[in-house]
Amino acid sequence: MINGKLKIALAGLGFGGAFAEIYKCHPRVGEILVFDPDRAKEKWFRDNLGIEAGYLSFEDILSDASVDAVHLVTPIPLHGKQSVAVLDSGKHCACTVPMGVTLEELRLITEAKRKSGKNYMMMETTLYTYQFMYVQKMLASGELGRIQFMKGTHYQDMENWPHYWDGLPPMHYGTHAIAPMVALSGSRIARVHAFGSGTMREELVKNYGNPFPVETAIFAFENGLKGEATRSLFETARMYQEGMFVFGSKKSFEWGFTDASDPIVTTLQPRTDNRGCDNVMETVKMPNDYSDLPEELWRFTVGSNYDPLRPQESLKEGAGAGHHGSHSHLVNEFVMSIVEGRKPWIDEVLGANITAAGIWAHLSALRDGAEVTVPVF
Numbered sequence: 064m065i066n067g068k069l070k071i072a073l074a075g076l077g078f079g080g081a082f083a084e085i086y087k088c089h090p091r092v093g094e095i096l097v098f099d100p101d102r103a104k105e106k107w108f109r110d111n112l113g114i115e116a117g118y119l120s121f122e123d124i125l126s127d128a129s130v131d132a133v134h135l136v137t138p139i140p141l142h143g144k145q146s147v148a149v150l151d152s153g154k155h156c157a158c159t160v161p162m163g164v165t166l167e168e169l170r171l172i173t174e175a176k177r178k179s180g181k182n183y184m185m186m187e188t189t190l191y192t193y194q195f196m197y198v199q200k201m202l203a204s205g206e207l208g209r210i211q212f213m214k215g216t217h218y219q220d221m222e223n224w225p226h227y228w229d230g231l232p233p234m235h236y237g238t239h240a241i242a243p244m245v246a247l248s249g250s251r252i253a254r255v256h257a258f259g260s261g262t263m264r265e266e267l268v269k270n271y272g273n274p275f276p277v278e279t280a281i282f283a284f285e286n287g288l289k290g291e292a293t294r295s296l297f298e299t300a301r302m303y304q305e306g307m308f309v310f311g312s313k314k315s316f317e318w319g320f321t322d323a324s325d326p327i328v329t330t331l332q333p334r335t336d337n338r339g340c341d342n343v344m345e346t347v348k349m350p351n352d353y354s355d356l357p358e359e360l361w362r363f364t365v366g367s368n369y370d371p372l373r374p375q376e377s378l379k380e381g382a383g384a385g386h387h388g389s390h391s392h393l394v395n396e397f398v399m400s401i402v403e404g405r406k407p408w409i410d411e412v413l414g415a416n417i418t419a420a421g422i423w424a425h426l427s428a429l430r431d432g433a434e435v436t437v438p439v440f
């Protein structure tokens with residue numbers, strides 16, 4: 064850190080590219096360098112955003128002692144190894160989801176984090192969406208009442224994405240459906256029962272030995288709550304949605320039909336004749352939540368024409384609301400946790416519970432719904 068400002072390296076410039084300019088504008092970031100083995104992508108950032116590519120290889124980043132932190136937005140199979148390497152090199156590490164694909168990877172990251180004393184943050188977008196922050200406030204103010212049940216969905220056809228996606232077990236990328244439930248529960252997922260459903264073509268099945276295009280799970284939380292998550296990945300016709308549904312004793316919050324639809328809030332309203340309650344339903348516009356961010360990042364929360372298939376679109380002026388405003392909040396939390404010498408909110412413990420619940424859900428699905436206990440990290 065020089066003059067209270069960080070030097071950050073951003074590795075992986077597909078979806079990762081959406082974060083480059085946000086780091087560049089953050090008042091506590093002195094320098095941002097990008098790295099991608101695909102040199103054409105690096106060139107785009109130099110030519111269009113004036114952000115330099117400082118490295119010839121990923122290992123060069125690790126051996127640069129002037130780098131404070133690395134944000135990984137690389138292919139899923141690399142997350143585990145690269146996160147450990149970043150922490151072992153004495154740098155803070157942020158990594159896109161999922162944290163890893165095996166429990167062993169989660170264990171090694173947790174160990175490396177604790178040995179290094181550096182920060183680890185899983186960059187889960189769903190925990191900083193306008194919708195999530197709205198429900199968080201409803202819960203904190205008492206407006207929602209007690210949480211009675213939660214559901215999460217992630218419907219996204221990922222045909223023709225980079226090859227490592229082909230046939231991926233749906234719950235290995237279940238974090239968007241699972242994370243909001245864990246974060247709102249005030250607890251951790253302790254057990255899971257899950258089933259796989261449907262069939263898909265053989266070439267998809269053979270990659271990971273996963274026969275299921277869709278997986279659905281019931282999670283039992285340590286505090287007694289239950290939640291349900293469904294993830295579809297291939298050969299399933301359904302509009303894209305990363306949805307969150309929270310049923311409270313006073314109010315409920317339900318995601319709209321598509322990812323862009325307005326959510327629905329239902330209020331249990333006592334009747335004037337004292338005979339039970341009426342359900343009153345309204346659609347609500349999400350407030351643009353930026354008050355906690357430095358002013359330089361406000362523009363990245365404005366607008367909403369983010370296209371999940373073209374994440375670079377969120378770099379367009381006035382259209383930086385990537386994943387419902389979450390990108391700038393993620394960057395700010397990672398940066399400020401380092402500057403303030405504290406843990407980030409989505410640390411290795413929360414990140415590992417969310418990810419492990421998905422990995423174990425897939426195991427349960429392979430065992431036709433048998434109960435699996437999620438380990439403590």
Ligand SMILES: NC(=O)c1ccc[n+]([C@@H]2O[C@H](COP(=O)([O-])OP(=O)(O)OC[C@H]3O[C@@H](n4cnc5c(N)ncnc54)[C@H](O)[C@@H]3O)[C@@H](O)[C@H]2O)c1
Binds near residue numbers: 076100136186
């Ligand atoms: N909402 C979300 O949180 C969200 C959304 C989309 C993608 N993701 C995650 O982001 C990651 C990247 O997704 P994507 O769609 O951009 O995938 P991608 O495979 O298109 O892009 C990954 C990039 O990493 C680069 N790369 C490959 N090896 C590398 C290495 N060793 N070091 C640095 N860079 C390397 C590739 O050249 C490519 O540009 C995935 O892990 C995915 O799970 C998360």
